[in-house]
Amino acid sequence: MRIAIIGAGLAGLTAAYEIHKTDPNIHIDVLEAGERIGGKLFTVPFASGPTDMGAEAYLATRTDATEFFHELGLGDSLVAPSGARSQFYAGGQLRPMPRGGVMGIPSSSEGLEEILSEKTRELIDAEALTVPLDWQVGADQTVGALVRARYSDEVVDVLVSALLGGVYSSSADDLGIRATVPALAAALDRLAESGEPVTLSGAVKLVETERAEARKNTETTPVFQTFRGGYAELYEALADQCGADIHLDSFVSAITSANGAGFQIKGGGEGTYDRVILAVPAPTAAVLLRDLAPTAGPHLKAIKLASSAVVGMKFDSAAGLPEVSGVLVAMGEPDVTAKAFTFSSNKWPHLGERGGALVRASFGRLGDEATARMDEDDLVDAALDDLQTITGFDGRAAGLEEIFVQRWFGGLPSYGVDHIATVAAARTEISQVEGLEAIGAWTSGVGVPAVIADARAAVARLLDA
16 A cells, blocks of 8 residues: 655654554655655754754643653653743733633633723623623634623733734634633533523633642643653654655645546655545645545635744843743733743753753734744844843843744644634545545644644544545
């Protein structure tokens, strides 16, 4: 059997590994349009040591991912964060990150005295006593619409969009509840099913209670982990162990049927393939499938992509840098372009051991292509200026040893209200073509564990067909 995988990111490499593990006799070609493997995982060789410019951690409470990393022989490379808390910049002031809540959505006004106005805090605390939500089980809407209606615009603009923007590179008004805050959607459903009044604060409290119980059972498990040598350890291990022929700079333009007996790859690969896995962004998949599965195209094209940029900076000295793990920035802060800073050398002890300070500045949200496309010097200046504005830390005076600018054009799908239904519809159409699968962040949701699990499930379906 011959299988082609289009894309050598985490999804494609995981699929190749799973295929080879299941049957080492299968010939696998991985066709990657770019000049490197890893996709949105990218570890840069700073002089001080490997430094991630894409994802920097994974949700370690997903034990399936941790078990997978151990299977790859990477267990000894896993490290936990320091436990340093993050801060929040709003109204021109730096404050402690609010505790509790769900992705910035609070259950009460406690701890928000310095962040939100008195009027907004009163609205939050009175929400449970107002007319209940007319919530139907399985319903959905944008996070922004729900929070604006139940709390206020201020909660969305100051708190929720900042937290969601750091994860999804989109504002709360662009993101569906079920796709991005599934625990909240499930809590709203449970309240509706029980016949109790459905309120936002009640649903958030339900999630908080469930998470507190879960933490009691996993007290020794860190919430997040990463790899001592960066994510390169993961994608290089997958490449080494997948048994595939990996072809870089291999631009695939289309996939067609080989007269009903397999697939032909235009622009890459040789001969006929019995199976094909697409591990590319949704709009790219739409182009590649225009002949093979044209009815999937409208669904795939409907998935929007957000662009972003990361500026990695290594400083000689950390003197004056707040001893926290990073800062999230509220939307609309005047004279500030960055949406977040990660103080990597504070957050990760193994990076702090290198000395000096390692800082990542993040830019860009859905619809804000201009920021991601800023001139490199302007991006670096914005990172340094914003860092000083927010924290008082003068990076130029601290001695800027190394800089790396990474742009992620169309790096993340935007998980809108219809995202889950759109993915289901696209996969239904793709499934009509025997021997074809599509995987990646657009199908499975954000996060390394989700991408890995989706790729492994797709291989199981493909090889059982």
